[in-house]
Structure formats: structure tokens, C-alpha cells
Amino acid sequence: xxxxxxxxxxxxxxxxxxxxxxxxxxxxxxxxxxxxxxxxxxxxxxxxxxxxxxxxxxxxxxxxxxxxxxxxxxxxxxxxxxxxxxxxxxxxxxxxxxxxxxxxxxxxxxxxxxxxxxxxxxxxxxxxxxxxxxxxxxxxxxxxxxxxxxxxxxxxxxxxxxxxxxxxxxxxxxxxxxxxxxxxxxxxxxxxxxxxxxxxxxxxxxxxxxxxxxxxxxxxxxxxxxxxxxxxxxxxxxxxxxxxxxxxxxxxxxxxxxxxxxxxxxxxxxxxxxxxxxxxxxxxxxxxxxxxxxxxxxxxxxxxxxxxxxxxxxxxxxxxxxxxxxxxxxxxxxxxx
Amino acid sequence: xxxxxxxxxxxxxxxxxxxxxxxxxxxxxxxxxxxxxxxxxxxxxxxxxxxxxxxxxxxxxxxxxxxxxxxxxxxxxxxxxxxxxxxxxxxxxxxxxxxxxxxxxxxxxxxxxxxxxxxxxxxxxxxxxxxx
Numbered sequence: 001x002x003x004x005x006x007x008x009x010x011x012x013x014x015x016x017x018x019x020x021x022x023x024x025x026x027x028x029x030x031x032x033x034x035x036x037x038x039x040x041x042x043x044x045x046x047x048x049x050x051x052x053x054x055x056x057x058x059x060x061x062x063x064x065x066x067x068x069x070x071x072x073x074x075x076x077x078x079x080x081x082x083x084x085x086x087x088x089x090x091x092x093x094x095x096x097x098x099x100x101x102x103x104x105x106x107x108x109x110x111x112x113x114x115x116x117x118x119x120x121x122x123x124x125x126x127x128x129x130x131x132x133x134x135x136x137x138x139x140x141x142x143x144x145x146x147x148x149x150x151x152x153x154x155x156x157x158x159x160x161x162x163x164x165x166x167x168x169x170x171x172x173x174x175x176x177x178x179x180x181x182x183x184x185x186x187x188x189x190x191x192x193x194x195x196x197x198x199x200x201x202x203x204x205x206x207x208x209x210x211x212x213x214x215x216x217x218x219x220x221x222x223x224x225x226x227x228x229x230x231x232x233x234x235x236x237x238x239x240x241x242x243x244x245x246x247x248x249x250x251x252x253x254x255x256x257x258x259x260x261x262x263x264x265x266x267x268x269x270x271x272x273x274x275x276x277x278x279x280x281x282x283x284x285x286x287x288x289x290x291x292x293x294x295x296x297x298x299x300x301x302x303x304x305x306x307x308x309x310x311x312x313x314x315x316x317x318x319x320x321x322x323x324x325x326x327x328x329x330x331x332x333x334x335x336x337x
Numbered sequence: 338x339x340x341x342x343x344x345x346x347x348x349x350x351x352x353x354x355x356x357x358x359x360x361x362x363x364x365x366x367x368x369x370x371x372x373x374x375x376x377x378x379x380x381x382x383x384x385x386x387x388x389x390x391x392x393x394x395x396x397x398x399x400x401x402x403x404x405x406x407x408x409x410x411x412x413x414x415x416x417x418x419x420x421x422x423x424x425x426x427x428x429x430x431x432x433x434x435x436x437x438x439x440x441x442x443x444x445x446x447x448x449x450x451x452x453x454x455x456x457x458x459x460x461x462x463x464x465x466x467x468x469x
Contacts, residue, residue, distance in 0.1 A: 079402060079403060080400075080402065080403025080406040080407055081403075083406045083407070083409070083410050083432055083435075084410065085409065085410065085413055085432055085435040085436040086413070086435050086436045086437050088435075090431070090432060090435040092403075092406060092428055092431070092432075094428070095402060095403055095406070095428070146402070
């Protein structure tokens with residue numbers, strides 16, 4: 001099961017929620033940083049990273065001796081990566097999306113296959129839970145690279161590969177998505193089976209959350225919502241508006257994570273809320289354990305759990321699917337019983 | 338040094354019949370649009386007759402990418418020999434060079450007519466590199 005964490009607004013809490021869930025996840029899972037333009041999961045999970053593997057896109061290179069200046073490549077290119085200037089094609093490799101169309105239409109075979117570096121992929125292992133190591137996969141865009149979807153597709157190939165299945169001990173993949181609703185966010189959402197929208201109930205957060213919902217609901221994914229920074233002083237109306245919207249749109253609201261200065265201060269130092277000190281850390285650990293359970297039950301199917309009944313086990317046929325997803329936990333409970 | 342450079346550019350200029358000025362409006366009274374690739378349009382001036390023609394650039398303004406390259410293609414197909422604008426990005430600059438056009442930058446903040454006068458009087462020099 002691939003679960004992506006997305007939001008319209010940047011800074012809504014995607015990374016905090018994804019990384020905190022990975023910390024409390026009841027069995028080993030892979031966590032993927034798909035925010036390739038600004039990856040930051042590693043700052044919180046502190047993995048030992050393997051060497052970076054560069055990822056390339058095939059782009060055209062002109063063989064001027066073979067070129068007949070027919071212009072077919074420039075006509076084919078929808079992205080202005082090839083333009084007829086001064087009667088001959090000029091190639092702008094930075095603009096190429098790698099569709100390969102120009103190679104197909106070049107009758108004299110005057111285009112050679114060159115490469116543009118998109119960025120890199122990096123595997124790592126982290127062990128903030130002292131009893132086990134978990135896998136992390138990070139995509140990192142090259143500085144100056146304008147396109148992230150081709151790198152994101154390489155990221156998906158990496159975590160869908162048989163080698164990855166061997167290296168990761170469980171089938172669960174948590175994906176920290178890029179913010180926004182443009183190509184990077186949509187490309188990442190399409191990799192997922194289920195999408196968690198992390199929403200902030202501020203006016204700006206609400207506006208972008210609605211945009212994100214409008215965009216993501218067209219993908220036909222299971223969508224759910226986690227409200228972050230709930231109960232901010234003076235923002236009761238914002239919280240209520242977000243709850244009303246979710247109710248009206250049939251979006252299950254799986255958690256209301258409270259606005260908490262102590263958690264914010266810890267985060268600014270690179271500490272995840274469930275790993276914070278004392279009662280505060282324990283409270284956050286409990287919140288994310290509840291969210292993890294609610295999430296697994298929600299993925300299992302309706303009825304969607306609400307916060308009030310996160311302690312109850314819904315008795316539906318779909319529950320078995322939820323148990324399969326979280327069978328590490330389910331099996332453990334069954335053994336105890 | 339600057340004299341030699343000025344003389345060279347004057348010699349090149351004498352061959353150029355058509356210049357294009359990025360413009361916020363259709364005439365010589367309009368303000369120079371500081372943008373090249375996403376300029377609203379271009380006032381194309383025949384430097385011999387001083388006749389003007391307005392070329393709308395709206396199609397390039399709305400492009401997600403490649404606006405500067407497409408604009409360069411458009412001006413190249415019109416037989417323009419020199420471009421006067423405010424700021425020209427690296428890809429647009431490469432495209433204009435490949436098409437054999439001269440580029441004059443930092444001419445924004447004045448009317449199209451004034452920019453044309455700067456060019457015909459020879460008080461500006463063609464750029465060697467993009468300025469954006």
C-alpha cells in the first residue's frame with residue numbers, strides 16, 4: 001500500500017505527519033521523500049545515506065553534418081526544446097521533456113541520444129526507533145533543473161523495483177509529496193493508492209486545501225484529511241470551516257493535530273513531535289499511533305472512522321483488507337489473544 | 338576601446354533594416370516592455386522609412402515554458418535584424434544569436450520612439466550576454 005501525504009499549501013505539515021507516522025508505524029515501512037526540489041525528510045530521520053545515483057533524461061543532440069534542416073523535429077517538439085533559427089535547428093536541452101518524438105520524425109537520423117542530468121536518488125537506513133532500522137529513499141533534483149516529473153518517475157521505478165522489495169521488510173510505502181497542485185504534486189499523487197491531505201485551517205491553508213482537493217479528487221484515489229495546527233488561538237472559525245468543508249464533501253477527517261508551540265520548537269531543531277521529551281512527546285506519540293490505526297482502518301474501507309471511535313474496531317468485511325495492510329500489528333494482537 | 342566597439346556596431350547597424358522593440362502598446366508612444374519573451378507585443382520599425390508595424394506576442398505570454406524561444410522565432414520569421422528590450426533571458430539570448438539578431442538591453446523606462454532614437458543615434462551597444 002502506497003500512502004502519499006500531500007497538501008496545497010507548503011508548510012502545512014506533510015513531512016511532520018509522514019515522518020512521525022513512519023516512527024510509530026507498527027512494522028517496517030519504506031519512507032520516500034518525493035519533494036525532490038527541497039527534500040528534508042533526512043533532516044528529521046537522520047539516515048545513513050548510500051552514495052547518490054545520478055538520474056538522466058535522454059535528450060537530442062544535433063549532428064549538423066547529417067541535418068537537412070527540414071524542420072520536422074522543431075514542428076514535433078511541443079516544448080520549444082528545438083527551434084528553427086537562422087534556417088537550422090537549435091536545441092535547448094534544458095527544455096526537453098524526453099518524449100523522444102524528435103528522434104522518430106528525423107528522417108536523416110541527424111539526432112543523437114544525449115543526456116541531461118535530472119538529479120539523484122539516494123537510499124538510506126534510519127533507526128530513530130532503537131529496536132529496528134527502516135529504509136528511506138530520497139529524490140533530489142539537480143540545482144538548476146526545471147523539471148521534476150521525470151525524476152519522480154525514476155523514483156517510482158526505484159521503489160517499485162524487485163530490488164527494493166527485497167531491501168524493504170514490509171509492503172507499506174509512505175510518500176512525502178511535493179507541495180502545491182502542479183505537475184510534481186500530481187505526478188506523485190498518481191503513484192499512490194491513497195492520499196492523505198494535510199490541511200491547515202488558516203485562510204491561506206484553507207484556500208490551497210480546496211485547490212488541492214479539487215485537483216486530487218479527479219485522480220480517483222482514496223482521499224482523507226488530517227487537520228494540522230488545530231485550535232490555534234483566535235482561529236476557531238477556521239477550524240470549523242475546515243470541518244464543515246470535509247463533512248460537506250464526504251472527506252473523512254482522521255485527526256485534528258493540535259497547534260503546539262513545544263512541538264514547533266522541537267521541529268525547528270529537527271526533532272519530530274513523537275520523539276519529543278516527557279509528557280509532550282508521549283502525547284504526540286499517542287496521537288500518531290491513533291492516526292496510524294485510523295489510517296489503516298480507513299484504507300480498509302468504510303465506515304470511515306472518526307476521532308471519537310479510533311479506539312473501536314469497525315466490523316466490516318473490508319476490515320480484513322485493513323488487517324492485511326497492518327498485519328504486523330494485527331498478527332501480533334492475534335497472537336496475544 | 339569604447340570608440341572601436343561603437344564603430345563596429347555602427348557598421349553592423351547600417352545593414353539592419355528592421356528592428357523590433359518589446360512594447361506595452363502598439364505605437365512609438367507606448368512604453369518599452371521590460372520583458373522580452375513575455376512582452377505584450379513588439380513594435381517593428383523599418384529604420385529607413387520609419388514605418389511601424391505592431392506584432393502581438395500574446396501567444397507567447399501564456400506559454401508555460403519556451404516563451405523567449407518562440408518570441409525569437411516569431412521575430413526571426415519577420416526578418417527582424419535587431420531587438421531592443423529591457424531584459425533578455427539566457428535561452429532567448431541564445432535563440433536570438435542563433436537567428437543572427439543583435440540584442441540591445443536595458444532600454445526599458447522610456448517610450449518605444451525614444452528607444453529607437455537611442456539605436457539610430459548609436460548611443461547604445463549590442464549586448465554580448467543575457468542580462469537576466
